[in-house]
Amino acid sequence: MPEALEMRDVVANIGEYRILDGVRLAVPEGSVTVMLGRNGAGKTTTLRTIMGFVPCLNGTVRLFGDSLAGLPPHRIARLGVGYVPEDANVFPNLTVAENLRLALPRAHGRAQAEEAVEQVLGLFPDLRQAYRRWAGHLSGGQRQMLAIASVLVSQPRVMLIDEPSKGLSPRFVDLLGEVIAQLRGRTTVLLVEQNLRLAAVAGERFTLLDEGRTVMEGPMEELLENTALQQRYLGVRVRERGN
Amino acid sequence: MSVALTLLLNGLANSALYFLMASGLTLIFGLLRVVNFAHGGFFVWGAYTGTFLASALHNLAASIAGGAAVGVLLGWLVERGLMRRLYGDATQQLLITMGVLMVLSELVRLIFGPNPISAPAPTSLGRSWVVNGVPLVAYEGFVILFGAAVFAILQGVLRGTRLGALIRAGVSNPELLAARGIPVRRVFTAVFAIGAGLAALAGGLSGPWFGAVTPDMGMDMQLTAFVIVVLGGLGSVGGSLLGSLVVGITTAIVSYFAPSLAVLAGVVVMALVLVVRPHGLMGQREVA
Amino acid sequence: MRRGMRQLARMAQRSPGRAGPLARVADRMPSGQGPRWLRAVLFIAAVMYPLVFGTGGITQLLEQIFTFGALAMSYDLLLGYTGILSFGHAMFFGTGAYAVAIGLNQGDGRLEGLLVGLAAGIAGSLVLSGIVAFLSLRVREAYFAMITLAVGQVLGVLAGSQALRAVTNAGDGLTVPVPDLLSGNLTLYDMCLALLALTAWALGRLVHSPVGDVLAAIRENAARAKSLGHPVVRFQTFVFAVSGVIATLAGAAFALAQSFVNTTVYDVAGVSLNVLLMVVIGGAGTLYGGLLGAALLLTAQTWFASVAGGAPWLREYMLAFGILYIVVVRFMPKGILGAFLHRRGHGRWRKSSDCKTSQI
Numbered sequence: 001m002p003e004a005l006e007m008r009d010v011v012a013n014i015g016e017y018r019i020l021d022g023v024r025l026a027v028p029e030g031s032v033t034v035m036l037g038r039n040g041a042g043k044t045t046t047l048r049t050i051m052g053f054v055p056c057l058n059g060t061v062r063l064f065g066d067s068l069a070g071l072p073p074h075r076i077a078r079l080g081v082g083y084v085p086e087d088a089n090v091f092p093n094l095t096v097a098e099n100l101r102l103a104l105p106r107a108h109g110r111a112q113a114e115e116a117v118e119q120v121l122g123l124f125p126d127l128r129q130a131y132r133r134w135a136g137h138l139s140g141g142q143r144q145m146l147a148i149a150s151v152l153v154s155q156p157r158v159m160l161i162d163e164p165s166k167g168l169s170p171r172f173v174d175l176l177g178e179v180i181a182q183l184r185g186r187t188t189v190l191l192v193e194q195n196l197r198l199a200a201v202a203g204e205r206f207t208l209l210d211e212g213r214t215v216m217e218g219p220m221e222e223l224l225e226n227t228a229l230q231q232r233y234l235g236v237r238v239r240e241r242g243n
Numbered sequence: 244m245s246v247a248l249t250l251l252l253n254g255l256a257n258s259a260l261y262f263l264m265a266s267g268l269t270l271i272f273g274l275l276r277v278v279n280f281a282h283g284g285f286f287v288w289g290a291y292t293g294t295f296l297a298s299a300l301h302n303l304a305a306s307i308a309g310g311a312a313v314g315v316l317l318g319w320l321v322e323r324g325l326m327r328r329l330y331g332d333a334t335q336q337l338l339i340t341m342g343v344l345m346v347l348s349e350l351v352r353l354i355f356g357p358n359p360i361s362a363p364a365p366t367s368l369g370r371s372w373v374v375n376g377v378p379l380v381a382y383e384g385f386v387i388l389f390g391a392a393v394f395a396i397l398q399g400v401l402r403g404t405r406l407g408a409l410i411r412a413g414v415s416n417p418e419l420l421a422a423r424g425i426p427v428r429r430v431f432t433a434v435f436a437i438g439a440g441l442a443a444l445a446g447g448l449s450g451p452w453f454g455a456v457t458p459d460m461g462m463d464m465q466l467t468a469f470v471i472v473v474l475g476g477l478g479s480v481g482g483s484l485l486g487s488l489v490v491g492i493t494t495a496i497v498s499y500f501a502p503s504l505a506v507l508a509g510v511v512v513m514a515l516v517l518v519v520r521p522h523g524l525m526g527q528r529e530v531a
Numbered sequence: 532m533r534r535g536m537r538q539l540a541r542m543a544q545r546s547p548g549r550a551g552p553l554a555r556v557a558d559r560m561p562s563g564q565g566p567r568w569l570r571a572v573l574f575i576a577a578v579m580y581p582l583v584f585g586t587g588g589i590t591q592l593l594e595q596i597f598t599f600g601a602l603a604m605s606y607d608l609l610l611g612y613t614g615i616l617s618f619g620h621a622m623f624f625g626t627g628a629y630a631v632a633i634g635l636n637q638g639d640g641r642l643e644g645l646l647v648g649l650a651a652g653i654a655g656s657l658v659l660s661g662i663v664a665f666l667s668l669r670v671r672e673a674y675f676a677m678i679t680l681a682v683g684q685v686l687g688v689l690a691g692s693q694a695l696r697a698v699t700n701a702g703d704g705l706t707v708p709v710p711d712l713l714s715g716n717l718t719l720y721d722m723c724l725a726l727l728a729l730t731a732w733a734l735g736r737l738v739h740s741p742v743g744d745v746l747a748a749i750r751e752n753a754a755r756a757k758s759l760g761h762p763v764v765r766f767q768t769f770v771f772a773v774s775g776v777i778a779t780l781a782g783a784a785f786a787l788a789q790s791f792v793n794t795t796v797y798d799v800a801g802v803s804l805n806v807l808l809m810v811v812i813g814g815a816g817t818l819y820g821g822l823l824g825a826a827l828l829l830t831a832q833t834w835f836a837s838v839a840g841g842a843p844w845l846r847e848y849m850l851a852f853g854i855l856y857i858v859v860v861r862f863m864p865k866g867i868l869g870a871f872l873h874r875r876g877h878g879r880w881r882k883s884s885d886c887k888t889s890q891i
Contacts, residue, residue, distance in 0.1 A: 051422060077424035088419065091412045098408045103423040154424065278673045280618075325861060334616050337676055338811070338860045341618065345800060345853035353847055462799070466684055469677040477673065506688045510681050517666045 002065030004029040004188040005050070005158050010059035012049045019045045021212040023059075025190075027158070027205075032180060032189040034199040034220065036234060037209035043192040044086060046209065047160045050190075051083045052076045063158065077103075082156030086163045086192075089147035092136025096127055099135050099146055103154040116153045123179060124149050141172035148179065158188045165195045177201035196234070200224055208233055245376035250495045256383045258491030259390020260452065263445035264468040265475070265483035266397060267438030273414040273478035274434050276333065280340040281321055282442050283465030284347030285314045289443025290456040291351050294362040297450070303365040307447040314443020315436045317347070322435040327428065344461060352458040359457045362450030386448055393441070394484060401480065410434060414478060467494075470509040474516050476523030485524050570731075577724050586716035591788075592833055596826050597723035598785040601730040602802075603809040603821025605777035610807070611816030612738050613770045614750030615668075616676045619683030621802035622659060623775040625794075627652045627782025629690060632705040632792040633698055640708030652779050660775040664768040680799065687797030704793025707786050719788050726784045727822070730777055734818060737773070746770060750816075800849060808856050814866030823868055 007025040011018070020042050027033045035043050048054045050061055052073040061068045068076050077083070090099050100120065104113045121128045124145045130138060135146055144164050151159060161180070165173045173195060180202040183189055193199045199206065200220065207217040210233055223229060264286060271279045289310035296306035321343055329336045363369070364382040371380040401407040412420050413430050421427045445464070450456045471490050475482030490509045498505040516524060577597075581590050606620050627649075634648015635641075663682055667674040689695060691702045699705065713722060737743060748756040749763050757763045786792045795801050806821075809828050813820030835848050863870065 053418065053422075072426075073418075073421040074424050074426045077422055083422040085419065085422070088416055091415050091419065093411050093415050094408060098412075101405075102408060102412055102420075102425070150423070272673070276673075278677060280676075325857070329861075333673070334610075334614070335860060335864055337616055337673075338807070339857060341804065342853055342857035342860060345804070346850065346857065349847065349850035349853055353850060462684075466681050469681060473674060473677060503692050503694055507685055510685050513678075513681075514662075514666055521669055 002062065003027055004031075004064060005190060006060070006062045006065075007046070007050070008060045010046070010049060010061060011057045012045060012054050013057060014045065014054060019054075019212055020049060022214065023049075023209065023212065024214045024217075025207055026217070027188055027190050029064075029188050030185050031205055032184050032191060032203050033205040033207060034203035035190060035192045035207050035209060036194065036196075036199065036223070038233065041209040042212040043209055044162055045212075047083065047085075047162055047190070047192060050076070050160060051081065077154075077156075080155075080157030082151035082154065082159045082187075084147045084151050084159065084161045084164065086166060090135040090138075090143055090150065092134065094135055096130050096133055096135055096138070096146055099150045100127075100153055103150060116155070120149045120153050123152070123182065141168050141175070144168060144172070144176065145179070152183075152187075156187060158190065159183065160190050160192075162192045163194060164191075165193060165198050173198055174201075194234070196224075196230070246499075248377045250499055251492065252377075252379070252383055252387070253499075254492030254495035255488075256386040256390075256452065256491075257494055258487040259386050259393075260445050260449050261467060261471055261491050262390050262484055262487035263393060263441045263448070264464055265471040265487055266394075266480055267441035268468050269472045269475070269478055269480060269483045270410070270434055271438045272472070274410060274417070275326070275330070275431050277326065277336045277340065278469075278477075279435075279438070280337065280465065281343035281347065282340075282438070282468060283461035283463075284344040285317055285439040285442035286446040286449075286464050287348055287351055287456075287458065287461030288317060289314045289446025290362075290450045290460060291355055291360075291446075292443070293447030294360060294450045294456050297362065297365065301365070303368065307444065310447030311440045311444045314446070315440035317443075318436040318439020319432060321439070322432045326435070327432075330428075330431075344465065348458050348461050351461075355458070357458060359455040361455045362453070364451035368451075382451055386452055389448060393444070397480060406430075406433070467509055470513045472523075474513045474523055476525040479523075479525045482523055482525030489524075574724075574728060578721075581717055581720050586720060590716065590720050592829060594720055594723045594788040595785075595829050596822075597727040598781045598788060599806065599809065599825040599829060600822035601727045601784070602778050602781040603806050603813070603825045604730050604734055604818055605774040605781065606806045607810045607815060607818055607821045608734055608738070608770055608774045608777075610810055611814075611818075611820070612743065612750065613746045613767060614753070615767055615771070617679040617771075618676050618799065618803050618807070619663075619679030619681075620774075620778055620806050621797045621799065622663075622679065622683040622686050623656045623778035624782035624785070624802050624806075625683075625686060625690065625797035626655050626659065627779035628786035628792045628796040629699065629705075629782075630655065630779070631783040631786045632707045635708050635710065636705055640710055642710045642712055645710050645713075649780075649783055652783060653776055656775045656779040657772055660772045661768070664764075664771050668764050668767050668771075680803070683797060683799060683803055687794050687799075690797055691794040702794060704791060707790045707792060709787055709790055713787060723784050723788055726780060730781075731818070731822075734777075738818060742766070742769075800852070804856070805852075808852070808859065810866070811856075811864070812859050812866055814869030814872070817866070817868040817872060820866050820868035824866070 003026045005025065005027040007023050010020050010023040012020040023042065023046055025033075025035075025046070035046065037043050045054055049056050050068065052068065052071055052075075056069055063076075063079055063081060066079070068079070068081075071079075091102070094102070097117075100117050101113060104116060121131075126142055127146055127149055130142060135143065138146060148161065148164065164176050164180075168176065177198050180189060180191065184204070191199070191202060193203075203220045205218065206220050206223045208215050208223070208229075215233065216229070264282065268279055268282050271277060271282075292313045293306045293310035296309045297303065300306060321340075325339050325343065326336060329339065368382040368385050371378055373379070401411060409420065409425060409430050412425075413427060413434075417427050420430070449460070449464070453460070467490060471486035472483055474489060475484070475486030489512060493508050493512055494505055497508040577593070580593070602620070602624055606617070609615050609617055609620075630652025631645060631648045634644045634646075634651065636644075638644015638647065659682070663675075663678055667678040690699050693701050695701065709719070713719060738746070745756070745761050745766055748759070748761065749766060753763055782796060785796070805828065806825075809824030810821045811824070812827060813822065813824030832848065835851075859866075
């Protein structure tokens with residue numbers, strides 16, 4: 001049985017700079033895997049390579065066994081990869097409702113679309129209240145919720161979420177942890193997160209990136225118990241963030 | 244007073260034509276980030292197609308629609324054939340669209356000759372009345388109403404339809420739109436073709452408005468449209484309406500009092516606005 | 532001007548990040564100068580040609596090639612070396628031509644008239660470049676192409692307007708009385724050649740100075756150059772002014788060589804786009820590419836004109852020009868010299884198209 005998402009020896013450049021140089025990754029179906037690493041380790045680029053925004057120069061990227069290499073981003077999205085970027089992850093000049101419906105394929109009947117949106121709104125009561133407002137007028141936390149929700153409506157098989165806790169208040173970080181924990185089992189999540197607290201709440205597995213290379217992966221507990229590892233690759237300051 | 248009203252009506256009709264040009268230009272820029280110099284070429288083809296069809300069919304609706312259809316087709320061809328491979332290289336795209344303008348204008352010159360061809364208004368709209376000393380020309384009213392209707396339809400499409408939502412989303416963040424599974428390139432093509440159609444529509448309407456069509460009218464209209472979008476702020480439909488009104492009415496006034504300075508008027512107004520508001524009247528600051 | 536240049540050079544040296552990635556970018560600057568001996572041989576050949584073969588049709592063509600070559604090189608400084616696109620380089624060329632023509636007409640063909648006209652033309656061009664740069668460069672680059680086009684058009688319309696008939700003779704154009712000092716075909720030929728040589732020398736110095744490195748940095752990535760502390764707009768304005776002054780001189784030389792000026796010197800297709808195509812064909816960012824492009828295009832245009840009588844379809848020169856333009860931009864963006872240098876492994880036109888741009 002193939003993994004939901006698998007990367008092997010992935011190499012990618014941005015400009016003439018090598019950003020990824022040997023990323024490997026195995027995200028089992030239904031799990032939440034957290035990707036950690038220092039700033040500039042290549043976490044965001046890894047997600048963008050999976051999405052097809054950054055061409056993969058070498059190695060393989062597979063979704064449930066099928067190669068994603070060379071496909072344009074919208075095809076990858078349609079194959080069931082949902083991507084929540086770190087910044088600019090909602091359309092500020094669209095309403096919350098429009099943001100939520102945008103990803104629904106036209107083939108979806110009206111009733112079916114309403115149902116999908118309804119279901120997701122059940123997870124995010126905040127958004128129901130802001131349904132008719134411009135997304136650009138939402139608070140940072142609400143915007144993050146909307147970003148996740150508007151990907152969730154299209155029921156992706158794999159979700160890539162990039163540092164959702166960045167800049168959020170601790171209250172929202174906890175809320176986010178709950179939301180992501182609820183995703184467990186519904187879908188497969190690859191979460192980039194610097195906030196160890198959130199990572200610990202949400203994640204089952206971790207994968208550690210350093211200088212464009214995967215240095216270690218395993219069950220979350222392994223990382224939580226190993227303070228030496230945390231200090232070496234994440235720095236002590238990371239633990240304090242979000243507290 | 245009657246002169247003022249006459250000039251206002253005249254200016255509004257100018258504005259309506261300008262708006263058709265400028266709104267397409269601004270939409271294309273907003274989404275594709277390309278300043279489309281080929282727009283004047285679509286305009287001139289719309290004008291000649293409209294004039295040709297009008298003389299053959301004597302049917303206003305058919306000739307305007309025919310012109311617009313030619314514009315949509317040309318826009319589609321240019322986007323698919325030339326622009327598509329060049330996304331990401333703004334300079335090359337700008338250069339290509341300028342080449343398209345040249346070729347389209349020269350083809351018109353080749354087919355129809357370099358001299359102006361008269362384009363009379365259809366008899367049904369050729370009437371005019373004088374009310375309290377103000378001459379009312381039926382065609383003038385038609386152009387104004389047409390422009391207003393296009394504005395309303397554009398707003399309706401942008402605010403109320405899925406395509407409109409996709410366009411607005413693409414304007415703000417094309418990459419995110421692709422990440423949501425939308426084939427952004429197809430939206431690009433659609434918008435480019437719609438914009439070209441609007442330009443051709445303006446062309447079809449402007450033949451009878453100016454009384455004649457010439458191969459050079461594309462470049463002239465192109466310049467005016469640029470002045471308008473820069474004035475109103477690139478990428479904003481509301482801004483291009485405002486810009487069209489300012490430039491249309493200014494042009495009407497200046498060409499009444501000092502015809503030879505009409506070309507200057509728009510550029511001077513634009514320069515003044517840019518001094519005060521570098522991003523145009525309704526343009527948004529952005530990191531470009 | 533020289534003081535300004537030195538100031539900018541100092542600024543460039545003091546600017547941070549010179550040893551960083553930007554310096555590496557600068558190392559890969561295309562160098563289209565070719566070996567020094569080749570340039571020397573060409574120059575000597577150009578000087579000798581009229582002495583051996585006399586003046587006539589060919590030297591007239593060569594005069595055009597020299598003036599347009601200088602114009603194209605000045606344009607390459609903008610497009611190829613700084614990465615800003617103007618559709619209105621004719622505004623300077625035409626201003627130079629008209630300034631000299633008006634000066635000489637008002638001064639009855641005396642040398643003072645020429646000098647006053649030239650000074651006024653240069654001053655006018657500096658003012659013009661300052662205004663255009665102020666209006667467009669500080670906002671976004673797309674404006675620059677539009678505003679230069681509009682300003683060029685407006686000047687052309689002004690030059691042909693009846694209101695200014697007393698000065699410009701409106702659409703009929705001005706005959707230029709050449710001062711005694713410059714009269715004679717050989718003198719005019721040498722003047723054009725001298726202008727070209729000076730332009731090549733000055734621009735070569737500029738693009739290989741520290742200022743040139745900063746310009747390359749701006750071309751490669753203006754935002755990054757800005758974040759590294761380079762005053763991007765100031766550099767662009769400076770380049771625009773330098774390029775404008777050279778174009779003004781080229782226009783002045785053109786007016787003298789042709790001894791006639793009309794509104795075609797402000798023509799968008801005939802000058803602005805022509806010179807753009809010369810640079811793109813020859814190779815943007817290679818300096819000498821513009822000269823090569825000028826030689827090719829002007830030779831082709833002369834040939835077109837001479838055979839057009841026999842074949843009516845050849846009268847459609849502008850159509851052929853437009854199609855050639857699209858083909859070159861689309862399929863040969865590096866130009867002849869650029870492609871040649873690229874093959875040798877150290878030339879490039881603008882930024883490489885890699886994953887900096889998203890693959891949507």
